[in-house]
Amino acid sequence: MQSIVLIGNPNVGKSVLFYRLTGNYVTVANYPGTTVEITKGQANLGGRSFIVYDTPGMYSFSPITEEEAVTRRLLWELVPDLVVHVVDAKNLPRMLPLTLELISAGFQVILVLNMMDEAEKAGVKIDLTRLAERVGVPVVATAFTHGCGLTALKREIFKLLAAQKTRQKLFLREHPQVAKATSCLQAQYPFSRQMIARLYLEEDQEIIKLVHQKENKKAQECLAACLAQVKKQLDHELMLFRLRQAEIMLAGVFRSVRRSQANRLEDLMLQPLGGFLLVVVVAYVGLYLIVGRFGAGYLVDLLEGVLLGEIVLPAISFWFHKLIPPGVTLDLLVGDFGILTLGLRYALGVILPIVSTYFFVFAWLEDSGYLPRLAFWANGWMRPLGLNGRAVLPLTLGFGCGTMAVLVTRTLESTRERIIATFLLAVAVPCSAQLGLILALLSAEPALLLLWLILVGGIFFISGKILNSLLPGQQVPFFLELPPLRFPAFSAIMQKTWARMRWYFKEICPVFIGISVLLWFLQQTGLLQQISASLAPVMMFLGLPAQMGTVFLFGFLRRDYGAAGLWDLYQQGIVGGGQLLIAAVVLTLFLPCLAQLGIMIRERGLFFALLIAGSALLVAVTAGFLLRLLLA
Amino acid sequence: MGRIALSQMRSGQRGKIVELATHDRTILRKLRSLGIIPGVSVRLLRSIPDTVIEIGHTKVALDRRYAALIMVSSKN
Incomplete structure (x- = not known):
């Protein structure tokens, strides 16, 4: 059965989407060996069934919390057919870097701009067509609490799943040092080589161990040479790099008229x-x-x-008194x-x-x-x-x-x-x-x-x-x-x-x-x-x-x-x-x-x-x- | 244009983040998860009882100890 993974920060409406897709046939289980809960359910669209996973919050592929680590591991083990990235529309500039990370990891992605109603109230205007062109994946605007945009999103999900294509074509420019390390890699991974190279350079222990198992000696030497050239704070630099990339994509697409929202109740x-x-x-x-x-x-x-x-x-x-003779059993029940x-x-x-x-x-x-x-x-x-x-x-x-x-x-x-x-x-x-x-x-x-x-x-x-x-x-x-x-x-x-x-x-x-x-x-x-x-x-x-x-x-x-x-x-x-x-x-x-x-x-x-x-x-x-x- | 810590700003004042004055990765990542990174504009909304800033369209509450690590170039 095909699978979909929902990704996004807490409080962006991811769980609402999950329930709208799956109804109530849901199982919640701890991810093996952790206390992190993964919710799983079955959805039906146009006569096909597939499995939907709701994940805990994730901010980037370099995890800080156990929740993020679990979400990344789920993507790794499952290699889902589709990743739905749900973001708070008005905070798109902050969220888009993760969309780009998902794309560059090789996943087929739909970007969902949720809470569009709030964004509009806050004075944000987003050109959806141009955004989809630049990012290279479908973009859907929604407001789940009112049920807006759900039909369009379902149509988009169905279309992508029916195409049976699971890997995203990579077109994003990578940081030069990551690009160099990518060319060292030979083996196949659930994530794209680009992403593996990046995490390797960030000295992600899980990934380093894996690369050592899968790559031959020559590739490992090549990688070690790349790592030796890298500055200490490369993860920070790469993050800024992605942020700039997102900023460039959003130029002329995401406009916000700054409206100061003074709120008496909030002040109180x-x-x-x-x-x-x-x-x-x-x-x-x-x-x-x-x-x-x-x-x-x-x-x-x-x-x-x-x-x-x-x-x-x-x-x-x-x-019970009529049916059961007086005694221990009757006492136990009534x-x-x-x-x-x-x-x-x-x-x-x-x-x-x-x-x-x-x-x-x-x-x-x-x-x-x-x-x-x-x-x-x-x-x-x-x-x-x-x-x-x-x-x-x-x-x-x-x-x-x-x-x-x-x-x-x-x-x-x-x-x-x-x-x-x-x-x-x-x-x-x-x-x-x-x-x-x-x-x-x-x-x-x-x-x-x-x-x-x-x-x-x-x-x-x-x-x-x-x-x-x-x-x-x-x-x-x-x-x-x-x-x-x-x-x-x-x-x-x-x-x-x-x-x-x-x-x-x-x-x-x-x-x-x-x-x-x-x-x-x-x-x-x-x-x-x-x-x-x-x-x-x-x-x-x-x-x-x-x-x-x-x-x-x-x-x-x-x-x-x-x-x-x-x-x-x-x-x-x-x-x-x-x-x-x-x-x-x-x-x-x-x-x-x-x-x-x-x-x-x-x-x-x-x-x-x-x-x-x-x-x-x-x-x-x-x-x-x-x-x-x-x-x- | 002066370079001060976020914790020294006055309520209502705007500025641009220029540096995060720590090498602690956990703190850097926490701040990043809230969108607090160099190059981003912020506005201080409140400093009592603790710091509240507006960053993009998000409001973020911060301990003063974190606010002291965020260096901004301020405009008046």
């Missing part, structure tokens, strides 16, 4: 005080109103209370800790509405361009913690699902930052399920809620500061592109929310069911009561009733189970006032849930995961005890 977001006010507004509307009141309140009542609690589960339970009555009820009734409303809000913030601005605003706050503004992304996601957030810490540059962020997520960032229930519990007494906020916030900053001074290394400076502010397209947000929900259910649902089974097992064997009882002295130490032991045990298995357990005790009047505050604080700081711990072990290694979990436990108990002394 970037200012220290305005940014703060906006954070408060976003947290109030996004977290409190939409996730808290609507998701955790209204939707949970509807799904868990009415739909599952009154209709579906009683019916299931009724039939007992107190049954797979259906506890696992499924929590997964579908409580977690689904809370987490999906959070993901919806998050996708909205992402697509509107607010998150990068939030990252900029928060950079100053993050610095004392040894992080930079980029850490805002995983940390905010942590308010949705800590497990997913630990995965997203991959986007941070250094191991040091990843450890700090993982720690903060484990200790002082409550997930949406937990947050929703704690807000509901404490909102009856606003003073307690405020105290809780101050305590958890304080511990967040103090533990970050301590880690920053303990860990070797330095804080990594911040850099980030600020995409234009835009009103997000509803369909794109739904698609993102849906993709994250699917991940959540694939990864988390089995954990839920597993935990139900574990709880059932612990209860059947009497171990649950024993463990709870062994926690009683700790509870006394914290000034809490003994029943709280079970709540904390639950809290480890699923953080929100814990919060839900606390809710029950509060309703029964067993816990109240100051105890409620102590319990809420300790529960927030307490061990991350089992799923998050699992991901922590996978991402950070067993040593760091256990160290972080142990510290979380210590911090939680210490804070609880101090709070008890304070309240007494």
Whole structure:
């Protein structure tokens, strides 16, 4: 089957194109031996099927990040029949050099100028016909969010694939030193000899090894002689060379009427005080109103209370009791800790509405361009913690699902930052399920809620500061592109929310069911009561009733189970006032849930995961005890 | 026309990048990925709480430590 690879920087609409081409028949898999995800799907055009690959961001053939290295390796191994290079039209001068690199590597390329609507608004005019002539490959202008240009692009893809020609005719002039090295090469490669020669001269280790395997002695001597003549910073010089080449091609083709875009809202977001006010507004509307009141309140009542609690589960339970004789099996399915009555009820009734409303809000913030601005605003706050503004992304996601957030810490540059962020997520960032229930519990007494906020916030900053001074290394400076502010397209947000929900259910649902089974097992064997009882002295130490032991045990298995357990005790009047505050604080700081711990072990290694979990436990108990002394 | 670091420019001031004052390849490549290379025109939009520049049609936020490495010839 023929294959297409989509190439482009992040935030240029590549993924939207991918979904428009493939529909939803998609598989996501890690590239072997890496943590980089490659998305693959099947598309049908004019009765032919082919495979489409979506790749992580790529800026050039000389990779800096693992993502870029993986994308290059994919091109190398796959030798796709067609490469679709998607660029942000208004930034064409910056993006065209990569198009030229793809062409000079020998690929058949279509250049897609996306976000044409925004470019026009910004005063950019592009002569498409002349651009296509000069670059020598088809050029299509599109605006994917509105579905513009998609038909033309599909037609172009079909035409090129039907021609069954996979290699691009090379016509670009090369830098003299690269041209000289090219003539040394004899063997065949997935990339053109030009590209191999260039990467060789840039001393790309992967390529040098390969060339040594494939070329004969004479060719190797010839190459070594070329390399000896090369200046140290050749990669920089070659980059400038390509940039000039692109500039010449764009002369008279790409015109931009400079329009200064003063934007009040943007100014507000970037200012220290305005940014703060906006954070408060976003947290109030996004977290409190939409996730808290609507998701955790209204939707949970509807799904868990009415739909599952009154209709579906009683019916299931009724039939199961009729069909299955009482005993262990029946308990496992519909007992107190049954797979259906506890696992499924929590997964579908409580977690689904809370987490999906959070993901919806998050996708909205992402697509509107607010998150990068939030990252900029928060950079100053993050610095004392040894992080930079980029850490805002995983940390905010942590308010949705800590497990997913630990995965997203991959986007941070250094191991040091990843450890700090993982720690903060484990200790002082409550997930949406937990947050929703704690807000509901404490909102009856606003003073307690405020105290809780101050305590958890304080511990967040103090533990970050301590880690920053303990860990070797330095804080990594911040850099980030600020995409234009835009009103997000509803369909794109739904698609993102849906993709994250699917991940959540694939990864988390089995954990839920597993935990139900574990709880059932612990209860059947009497171990649950024993463990709870062994926690009683700790509870006394914290000034809490003994029943709280079970709540904390639950809290480890699923953080929100814990919060839900606390809710029950509060309703029964067993816990109240100051105890409620102590319990809420300790529960927030307490061990991350089992799923998050699992991901922590996978991402950070067993040593760091256990160290972080142990510290979380210590911090939680210490804070609880101090709070008890304070309240007494 | 004076040669100063981007971090010394005033908000609203324009200039042309003439040099990146580092040999650290990782930093050079990071800057390049944002389009920050010699010969390109920039405008400083904001320096508080950190640097924001406009380069082509893109806005880029930068740590001051990076801004100090970017040498520009400034116009007033």
